Amino acid sequence: MSARGYRRTAATLAAFAVLAGPVAAPAHADGPGIAAAGDCPASAPDVQVVPWALQRLLLDELWQHGRTTGENVTVAVIDTGVDDRNPQLADKVDDGGSLLRNRETKALIEGGGKDDQVGHGTKVAGIIAARRSDRTGFVGLAPGARILSIRQNDSEGNGDVATLADAIHQAVQRGARVINISQDVRGAATTGFTGYPELKAAIEFAEANRAVVVASTGNDGKEGDTYPGAFPTVLAVGASDRNNERAPFSQYGEFVKVAAPGVGILSTVPRSGQCVDNGTSFAAPYVSGLAALLVGAHQGWSAAQVRAWIEQTAQRTEHGPNRFIGWGVVDPVKAVTKAPDNPRDRAEPDPPVQLAAAPIVPRPVGxxxxxxxxxxxxxxxxxxxxxxxxxxxxxxxxxxxxxxxxxxx
Known part of the structure; x- marks a missing residue:
């Protein structure tokens, strides 16, 4: 990477860093060789190929067997805004307003929910609900869903925990059944800052109103809880690579519920086109799109049932969860096509393999x-x-x- 590239990455990472505990920031890609959020240009060219994360899915089977593409489901994207000038997002985004205030002066920053100066929120929204287009092989997992965009963060780190809690309340009040939070606060429960109880109350409010909250785990590549992902009722999503293994930058720990593709992820950018980026920020909306499909097909399910079924159907190599990819890498097709009428409220470890009902009797050697x-x-x-x-x-x-x-x- 050139010196200019390093300076640009460093500046972006600094802008997205969590400052003084209470400040929340978009989960950014971290380290040399990993593109930081904001590096993709606006008005990018259309990418014709089908991205690898979608090549693994039989999309027609996903939508036909699921009986929905997310219609009548609102997914709140609490982020940097969503630019619906991109043709794949046109007429799909509701303006949830802006909560951005300058963290020093507390003055309201101009712009609404559709004003995305960073590009982060537009990418997140595209992974969830971008419509099909003949110009690209990219499409969202739930192209029938609507996006409620609440602008709560930016590249200057002006979002904080108080506005994040407010945004969650507003999303629930405006009817969102899925809430995507591709940002995190590190060590919130142990730093003692005043925003933690308000954030916890907002998450509990969402749970009481059957809203599935999905959050990224963060991109420090270290072990340790991040919030809101570490709250028990939040579906914390880490990033996986093409081999269904934890991406090196993906934060890990016992709080991780599942993993989803987060390396080389193609999505929409402001104005037009698509671009590739990396991070748990883009793994979380993959799961939010799946949650929208399940909510659309099973309106009576609780948030706990949606979470549990996503966890139960994830691809894993162990009977239960681990601290790297949780219950495993999500499997949208299996989750949608195998969905029961009334799933459990929590995932359970897979039973041990039984070779046969009758005992194996050794035969004498002759x-x-x-x-x-x-x-x-x-x-x-x-x-x-x-x-x-x-x-x-x-x-x-x-x-x-x-x-x-x-x-x-």
Whole structure:
């Protein structure tokens, strides 16, 4: 990376860093070689290929068997705003307003929910609900869903925990059944700052109103809780790579519920086109899109049932969860097509594999003839008989020849 590139990355990371505990920021990609949020240009070209995260899905099966593409479901995106001038988001975004205030002067910053100066929120919204287009292979997981955009953060770190809590309340009051929060506060429960109780109360308010809250785990690549992801009723999402393993930058710990693709993720950018980015910020909306499909197909499910079913159907290599990818990497097709009428409120470990109902009885070792011995004996017989027949044919031929040559009279 050039010196200019390093300076740009460093500036972006500094802008998105969590300051003084209470400040929340978009979960940014972290470290050399990882594109930071905001590096993708606005008005990017359309990308024709189907991104890898969608190549694994049978989208028609996902939407047909699920009986919905997210219609009549509102997903709140609490972020940097969503620019619906992008054709894939046009007429799909409701303006939830802006809560941005300058953190020093407390003056209200101009702009509404559709004003995205960073591009972060537009990418998040596209992963959830971008409509299909002949110009690109990219599409959102729930293209029928609507987006409620609440502008609560920016590249200057003006969002804080108080405005995040307010945004959650507003999202619930405006009917959002899924709330995506691609930002985090590190160590909130242990720093003792005053915003923690308000944030906890907002999460409990969402749970009481059947709103599924999905949050990114953060991109420090270290172990440790981040909030709101670490609240028990929040679906905390880490980032996975193409091998279904934890991305190196993805924050991990016992609070991680599931993982979703977060490396090389294609999505919409302001004005037009698509661009690739990395981060748990873009893994969380993948899960929010799946939650919108489940809510659309099962309106009576509680938030706990939606979370539990996403966890239960995730792809994993262990019977239960671990601290790196939680219950596993989400499987949208399985979650939608196998959904029961009334799932449990919490995921359960997979039962151990049973080879057979009857016990395995050891057989005694004997010295009798084996199948291999019988095969060898049969082969010997066949060869012997074949050789005899050949000899008879040759002998018969010699006898007939001599008989014809014998003089008569």
């Amino acid at each position: 010295l009798g003839e084996t199948q291999a011995d019988r095969d060898r004996r049969t082969a010997t017989y066949v060869l012997g008989i074949g050789a005899l027949l050949v000899a008879l044919l040759i002998g018969g031929g010699v006898v007939m020849r001599d008989h014809r040559r014998r003089p008569t009279g």
